[in-house]
Amino acid sequence: MELLVVIAIIATLIGLLLPAVQSAREAARRSSCQNNLRQVSLAGVGYHDARRAFPPGFTQESINGSYQGHSLFYFILPFMEQKSLFESMDAKVPRNNITATPGSKAAAVVANLICPSDQFPEGNPHRYSGTETYGSTTYRGNGGSRPIFATSATNDGMFMSTGKAARAATGAPNGITVKVKDVTDGTSKTLLFAESSHVDPNFNTFTTAGWNSGSTISTWSRWYPGAGDIGLGNLLCGSFAPINYRIPFAHGSSGAPGSQNAWYVFQDMRLSSIGSQHPGGASASLADGSVRFLTDSTEQQILAAYCTRATGEVVPTP
Numbered sequence: 625m626e627l628l629v630v631i632a633i634i635a636t637l638i639g640l641l642l643p644a645v646q647s648a649r650e651a652a653r654r655s656s657c658q659n660n661l662r663q664v665s666l667a668g669v670g671y672h673d674a675r676r677a678f679p680p681g682f683t684q685e686s687i688n689g690s691y692q693g694h695s696l697f698y699f700i701l702p703f704m705e706q707k708s709l710f711e712s713m714d715a716k717v718p719r720n721n722i723t724a725t726p727g728s729k730a731a732a733v734v735a736n737l738i739c740p741s742d743q744f745p746e747g748n749p750h751r752y753s754g755t756e757t758y759g760s761t762t763y764r765g766n767g768g769s770r771p772i773f774a775t776s777a778t779n780d781g782m783f784m785s786t787g788k789a790a791r792a793a794t795g796a797p798n799g800i801t802v803k804v805k806d807v808t809d810g811t812s813k814t815l816l817f818a819e820s821s822h823v824d825p826n827f828n829t830f831t832t833a834g835w836n837s838g839s840t841i842s843t844w845s846r847w848y849p850g851a852g853d854i855g856l857g858n859l860l861c862g863s864f865a866p867i868n869y870r871i872p873f874a875h876g877s878s879g880a881p882g883s884q885n886a887w888y889v890f891q892d893m894r895l896s897s898i899g900s901q902h903p904g905g906a907s908a909s910l911a912d913g914s915v916r917f918l919t920d921s922t923e924q925q926i927l928a929a930y931c932t933r934a935t936g937e938v939v940p941t942p
Contacts, residue, residue, distance in 0.1 A: 650741070654902050657739040657762070657819070658915045664736060664763050665816050665909035667703035668696075674703075677801040678816075681765055681783030682855045683718075684774075684790040690851060692718040695859050696765050696783050697737065697847040704736055722850045724755050730848040731757040737847055738762050741901040743823050744842045752843065761847035762822070764896075766815040767860030768931050771896050773888070774853040780932045781862055782807075782816055782911060791853070804911070808934040811911035815930045818861050818908035818918075820845070821899035826871035827891075833875045835884050836891060844895055857895045863931040865893035867906055868920050898927075 672678050679699035684691055694715075701710035713729050714720035721729040731749045739762040744750065748760040768781025774791040777784060777799075784799040785791065792799060800806070807814050822842040831840050837854055849855035871894055873880040881887045898918065900906035905919040911933075918927070929937035 650902065653740040654907070654917075657741060657900070657902070658907050658917075660736045660739065661763060661817060661819070661907050661909050662913070662915050663704060664700070665913045665915065667700040668765075668816055669911075669913045670703040671700050672804065677803045678782060680786040680799070680801050681767060681771075681860055682785045682790075682849075684785045684787040684853075684855075686789045687717055687719070690719065691789055691853060692851045693785070693787065693849075693855055694718050695846075695848050695850075695855065697734070697761060697859070701734075704734070706734060709734070718850045721848060722756050724751070724757050726757055730846070730850055731759055733759045734761070734847060739819060739900065739907075742819075742821065743901065744845065746840065746843050750843050750845075752839070758843070758846040759848070760822075760842075760845040761858075762819055762845070762900075763817050764820045764859055764861035764898075765817055766931055767856070767862045767896065768933075769862060769928055770864045770892070771860035771862040772856045772892050774856060776892065777856065780935070781860075782814065782933060783860060785856060802933060806933060807911055809929075809932065809936065812914070813930065814911045814933050816909045816911045816913075818898040819900040819902075819906040820861055820897070821868065821901055821906070823901060824870050824894060826874045827894055829875040830871075830887060830891070835875075835887055841894070857892075860896060861898050862896050863898075863924065863928040865897040866920075866924055867897070867918055867922055867927065868899040869893055869897040870899075 679696045681696050683693040723729045726749045742762040749757050751757045765783035766781045768778050770778045777792045779792050779796045786799040790799045824841045827841045846858040849858045909915045
């Protein structure tokens with residue numbers, strides 16, 4: 625009887641202790657994530673200091689008959705202590721950096737690009753085909769009020785598609801490499817990078833249906849997509865959707881779009897949404913290199929103000 629009482633007491637104590645342990649672990653993961661995000665952001669600021677402009681979001685050129693481009697993460701590799709990886713990549717023909725070999729070129733795993741709370745069920749790097757393997761990133765550059773897809777891009781954030789083959793929404797300005805002087809809203813009031821969550825079971829039901837270019841949500845995470853308009857869907861975030869937006873329906877269920885064309889707006893919202901696996905919000909950095917935690921309750925109007933660089937809104941510090 626006494627042994628049973630002791631066992632019951634121990635079980636109760638373990639039950640009380642477990643949530644505290646889980647909370648401590650998540651706090652450590654969030655701290656590690658914010659440190660990664662700070663390093664990525666300082667690399668972006670370092671690039672600006674060296675080149676007098678932030679890097680392009682994606683350089684779109686027509687090379688050898690196809691759209692090809694370098695990603696913003698490629699440009700900041702030397703400022704993240706990844707100079708050898710940078711120098712191993714082909715600077716002239718981006719598609720030559722797409723490889724089936726894990727650990728090299730586009731298939732390299734860059735530790736500072738991954739939040740420890742993010743999840744990649746297909747692995748990191750993940751194999752897309754027999755000739756294509758990609759390293760993942762949790763973090764995305766701020767692409768403004770609507771960063772993707774190419775013909776919908778508003779080009780009012782910090783990163784966007786540039787180059788002769790770059791496209792944008794009707795009436796939107798051409799893509800540029802942003803300088804600090806272009807951030808008239810202030811570098812402490814404008815987002816630079818933010819987290820993107822790669823967990824969304826409902827999104828994946830549309831992949832199973834043959835949509836989303838065959839990619840599950842966790843594989844829309846390539847730090848170096850290398851080619852095609854879909855590259856922006858891996859690289860940029862913005863205010864087109866609320867923080868931690870998830871697809872609210874499964875394919876074929878009530879309320880779900882019945883055609884792929886009707887689905888595209890939801891796909892763009894999900895892929896460009898700022899989010900995380902941390903409870904209550906997501907981490908983001910500002911153009912001055914500082915890092916903040918944006919809560920799920922952040923008003924959409926406030927988020928929109930922080931994702932645009934030169935619209936003149938008066939907004940509080942996030």
